[in-house]
Amino acid sequence: MTPEEVLQKWKPHVQRGVGLKRATKLVEVANKSVGIEVGIQFAKRELDCLLDQYELYKKQLAQLDEELEGVVESIPGAKQMTNIPGLSHTTIALFFAEVGDLTKYNHPQQLVNLAGLSLREHSSGKYKGQTRITKRGRRRLRKALYLAIRPLVAHNPVFKALHHYYTNRPDRPLKKQQSLLPCVVNYYVCYLPLVRNSVSLMD
Known part of the structure; x- marks a missing residue:
């Protein structure tokens, strides 16, 4: 991925503090990284599953809040x-x-x-505490x-x-x-x- 492509990915999510210089530095550091390169496919799959779980929990929490609001109103x-x-x-x-x-x-x-x-x-005794x-x-x-x-x-x-x-x-x-x-x-x-x-x- 080129610095320009990284910058395009950033822009919809980060409004300040990002630029081509920072994207270039990130790409250079990533190219020299000694991180694990095996199992990337399943690591991405695991991340997708975790994100799906997060969205599910968020939806369930919103439903519980709605039900809780109805219960509270009846107390x-x-x-x-x-x-x-x-x-x-x-x-x-x-x-x-x-x-x-x-x-x-x-x-x-x-x-x-x-x-x-x-x-x-x-x-206690002569001592007067707080x-x-x-x-x-x-x-x-x-x-x-x-x-x-x-x-x-x-x-x-x-x-x-x-x-x-x-x-x-x-x-x-x-x-x-x-x-x-x-x-x-x-x-x-x-x-x-x-x-x-x-x-x-x-x-």
Whole structure:
């Protein structure tokens, strides 16, 4: 293959940083390559099979996402979450898979405890340690909540303002990662009553 032919192959896929000089250098290096030359035909066949599998998985994933979206819409309380900018149907499904029916909870603290997000001071004798979450709860629920809070903090005006307050308050400002915890707790405090009263957070 000539440098000109290589350049023609590149152009439909690469818009910047390619030219005849780079194509010429690639051809020169390829001609001096000590790479394996046997089995090229089956190597190409294997690559084609892998690409076919990739396209199949991508198609199946799109179908699953579509089905998941329909299932999420049918879950009591999920409607309020889908109206919140920044939350995906996958994150919402993971959340409800862990907490179940939200109408069975009477107080947001029950959900905080379920996720193992309650605060506890690690102290011993005269030593006063740091206050951290207990993690005595569902690990996958904590993951779902952090997956939910990150896009909310980035894209939702309410949680973005809340995150800014916790990280910039005059008295003991939190680090960015630390501020996610009170954001999660505030999310519970706001969200649970809305579900019980069938009201959207965006209303």
